[in-house]
Amino acid sequence: MSEPSTIVLQRAGASTAPLAEALAAAIDPAEPRIHRPSVTPPDSANAAFCFDPASLEAAARAGVPFRVAILPTFDTRWSGSFDEAQALLVAHDHLLAALPHGVRSRAHVLGPLAPRGWAPPADRAALQAERELDAPVALVPASLLEVAGVTPLLMQLGLSPARYLFDVGLDVEAAEVLRAHAPTHDLDAALFARVPPSGDDPGALPYWQLADVVVARPGSLEATLALAVGAGLVLLLEPGDERAAEALERSGCAIRADAPSTLSVALDDALRRRADLGQAARDLGAPEAAERALALLEKLRDDAGAPKLPRGLPAGLERLPRAGEPPRRSAPNDGPSEPGDADADEEARIDRELAALKERLAGDD
Structure with a gap:
């Protein structure tokens, strides 16, 4: 059985092919390869960089465990869903607001991605x-x-x-x-x-x-x-x-x-x-973006595999209230969230804080 691998998926004829090739070369400089969504990815693939919706869907159908959608230019248009992606890479933080609301919690800034060997001249x-x-x-x-x-x-x-x-x-x-x-x-x-x-x-x-x-x-x-x-x-x-x-x-x-x-x-x-x-x-730093993408993938996979504490256990060092201090309103650790729930969690936190503020204002009256 071959060793697990990271692959690059992109449809044939894409204008951003030189950028996908750069990422493939960072993975395997000796034999860079771009896989096509029309061909089932190899069973040994344990992660995939997907440059278009068809590639993301192909990786999901093949059961590739970790799938990263990548927008390698400053164009955030994507003619499909990001639902099958555990992570999404974009070229600039200002582009995050252009993404669908439920996707932003999975998005990370990579920077622009340069073709293989492209760099500023020395002089x-x-x-x-x-x-x-x-x-x-x-x-x-x-x-x-x-x-x-x-x-x-x-x-x-x-x-x-x-x-x-x-x-x-x-x-x-x-x-x-x-x-x-x-x-x-x-x-x-x-x-x-x-x-x-x-x-x-x-x-x-x-x-x-x-x-x-x-x-x-x-x-x-x-x-x-x-x-x-x-x-x-x-x-x-x-x-x-x-x-x-x-x-x-x-x-x-x-x-x-x-x-x-x-x-x-x-x-x-x-x-x-x-x-x-x-x-x-x-x-x-466009010439270094391919290496940054691989490093970010490794970190994301490590974070995804980190053990999650059961609900109710302290997350880090929890300070206990002293006599006369109000108790905590919520458990220190609310347990693991489902992927993509960070936006909803943030909205819930804001709602709780607003409710607490209204209670205090009502008490002052």
Whole structure:
């Protein structure tokens, strides 16, 4: 029988695949593996990181004892239930309020999760000099052409004094659009494909490390990639992005553009403050998040397996009342709670305190 293991589950074709791969590599650097929800997880699995609802359901059906749902970017949208998860990991504490009420007691802050091998450069200025790029350098994912429109986006970029790098992903059409339209706006720009790493080839990482700032939607993979390389962010929002934008702004690494028509104003501000924004991005520790996830999993499993005291026994050192002191209103230890009951327990505590306050006020009258 094989040794129990921790596995990573994610549906095929997910945009956050590089982040799941980073976690799988932290578990097994020699042979990282992502399991698919369409295939039954191995019997030896004793814990699972689940990147989507289908994966969480698959882990539950297979009887994996400890299941962790993970939201690796600043987007908290999850098209399913968290009921089968013993724990939930999010990128920032401000995102906790966006979770369903009964889930928050099981949620923990991991921070943004970087792809495997992604980290800030030791000397960004030296890298820019090697490529004959004058700072500042702004990176723009070509996916924003659909968000802001080709002409409005390029017009706004043309108003800011930056060198531009366009990440076209694997989108041939986007590359052709930029080749046709960027010259008409007199942009000092280049474009590249975001190819995955292979062997000694690091893929798109060296191009991302050139960027002082990145323009992105707040909940996108690109925003997380910017944090991974220690670049500041300029945020373009669409409906549903508000909570993610607030979290990034509170972290001090991002400036929002209120609309595509004000992008140049936000970009100019970000370029002036790029050193501070970049430091705040590095402080989030995205490259170390995979190791933090494993350490947190170990702690959560240890806590879940800790013996629970029977109801009524003292929890720690209980001070007994002296003569004339009022007795305790409740037992020192109310016994173990069911998973997910912390919110209800907190509400009950508040109700008890309000009732006691009303009693004292009535007595004073």
